[in-house]
Amino acid sequence: MKKWIMLIMAFTLVFTLAACGTNNNGGILTNNSGGAGTAEGTNSGGDNTGGEKEAVTLRMAWWGGQPRNDYTLEVIKMYEEKNPHVTIEPEYANWDDYWKKLAPQAAANELPDIIQMDLGYITQYGTKNQLADLTPFLNNGIDVSNIADTVVNGGKLGDKLYGFNAGVNALQIHYDPEMLKKIGMDSIPDDWTWDDYKELAKKAGDAGIFFDTGQKPEVFFSYYLRQNGQKLYSADGTQLGYDNDQLFIDYFGMTQQAVLDGGSPTPDFSAQIKGIEDDPVVKEQGISVWQWSNQFIGLQQVANRPLEMHPLPGPNVKEGMFLKPSMFWSVSENSNNKEEAVKFIDFFINDIEANKLIKGERGVPVSSVVKEALKPLLTPEQVKVFDFITWAEENSTQMDPPDPIGAAEVMNLFKTYDEQMKFNKITPEEAAKKFREEANAVLAKNKQ
Template sequence: MKRTVGKWISVVLASTMLFVAAACGNNGESAAGENSGNAAVNRADAPGPVKLRILWWGSQARHDATLKALDLYTEKNPGVTFETEFSGWDGYWDKLATQSAAQNAPDIIQMDASYLAEYAGRNQLADLSSGIATDDIDPGLLDTGKFKGKQYAIPLGNNAIGLAYNKQAVKQLGLTMPQNGWTWEQYFAFGQEAKAKLGDGKYALPDFSSAFAQYVNYQLSKGKGQVLSVDGDINLDKETFLEWQNQFAELRKAGVVPPADVSVTDKELDPQADLMVNGTVLTRVVHAAQSTAVDSLNPGAFDFVTMPRGAEAGGWLKPSMFWSVSASSKQVEASKKFIDWFINDPEAAEILGTSRGVPVSGQIVEKLTPKLSEADKMGINLITNTAPDAQTYVPEPQGWTNFVQKDYKAVGEKIMFGSITPEQAYEEIMKLAEEYSL
């Protein structure tokens, strides 16, 4: 039996107690929602009231905007109410894995490109090829929600990967502001210069030693191609990997990046634990879709810049996220009707803004642009500056999610804590990869 199957089962078993405990508590509700005790009745395919369970992750700003949009939908469709479940990224996928394995997934699921192949490949998502108006979505963007030719996910926003930095702190330190199009050499030099002016307990850059996506950006920028292909072949270039890991080993020694015990405490967009937000580091990886969330943590303090480049660009464009519908849902058609409204209705767009990235409808973007905030424009600028030579985003192929999300991270953290060398880490990663090969 393949390692991935065993790991999937382990995730489900490990998550069950957490999920059961969570189920005993109160889920969020839209204004017209009811207690979840009648969910089975309300979700049946029958005339009359319909309750849709809906699950998403994100910041408080996204939660608030989504709840307002759900209330508006109920106002316009009095027979439809929502049972809402939302959280941060941490724990989201373990919870969904447990629900899906038990055939108890929510009707509408916020889906990420990294997990789409896993869920669609296990026949856990409904086909959304019809019933949703998608003519105003760029065909290439729409295609990112397909798996083996079928539409299992509807994009909710355009997105780009880049770096956020604390522009207020950079200015106070008398440093040159990061520039779009900068190179990795310039990025590391910025870190060295900043560290020379920072006090004890303060660092310039985050440690990317255990970050798979950031290593992918680096390997792409060096012209060495994707680490994982769509078909599940691995191309981890040894020379480039060792160069990357040795660079961060030097940065740790110099105090440019935090020590390992500090780095592992980082929690993205957490007001207290995000290392950039709490002032421990000056920069962090960011997605354009997070612009309002980042700004809300310290309004006006941050700005975005493109990922560093080498011979090629280091950043990519991708859908910010999707809506998918559970294959076990009893309300597939009602769910599709909601998704159609969510991406195409002007009133919904006014409420949602860019909380899930730049809207996918061209008409919606045209209407919203004059009303966008400076934070919204910060995200749009990152997309605009990344787009001209952006790399093609390749999501994790089916069967590789645990390798990307857990195994690579675990090996990287061993390097950070000094328990293995980069050379040993490379061999361990390649050995693990053999067990995931299709």
């Protein structure tokens, strides 16, 4: 009798252990993330609990071109393999369509769990209680032991962290040396100025090509203001930060003339550029693209020919230049899975194997460990980006605070008057006056 009891207990124990080791599909669980992990002994993002976890679905949104979309999907797949209880649903679009889609989602309290966020929008979304404060998750979900405080604090508004820095960025131009030769130049001078820019744009127009494919006014006018000791917004965000409209007139007079000379595209032409694949530089119709340093890699991949990078025009380049968070990762305040969303952000930031796929495309990595691990693996193009950031660290000044609430409306005003000037429907003098009146009216809403 005792033998039968012992046999029954043994079989019960076997079946109990087997049941504890099955997954949702009835198979035997293996420790998918408890093996070699990532390089340098880092095992970021893996589920090492050994137990079964409740299934979680996260929505994740980002903007970008096809190269970014491709590797991001690979990173997601890698994370899901390490964390089989997590499914990540991707939502991506180009820059303009991304924000058009995000706005109604925010209004309906249906933002994705993980959101790629821009410096120009983080105040708007953060102060409206649409983004979660990530401060409680620092070293409690997101490992910041190898990340400088100044980098972490880039997404702070007051005492709350609404976005985690995805990478470090700086402004520059990317150009095709072979296209530059068509206007009689082998390279852009190290000490070039805005007067040189005007001359080059005229030469390009005369040659039937574009010198640049357009400058986002809220980005490059801000750089121009910084060169002249001014800022786009006041410290309290209730009005414009510059009081001399001649700066507006001078800058937009240059970009307007570049279009009139044929050295920069008209707004209707630019409207047809839906992604990096359509850029005139890629199609060998233009010489340069003015954008952020991280975008060089994607442009190089799509163009598939040698390209170069160069600092923006002077004088006072150091005063104009600044290191910027390329973008942020934010978590929706309405997410029911904040902890899981934060774990993925940590994986994206700190996992070395994931960053071998990312390769600094979203900005130079913020983790010193990741940065060192990637150096031997970089392509010549990626080395250029890393080296430029090193140069920019020594040739830049403190970044301006995050844009105030209403900045998105100000950007739309920029776009409206920039287009009107480029169609020659309004003078820079008239646009400067109207822009100031309307922008200040928008920003005045921030007064307490």
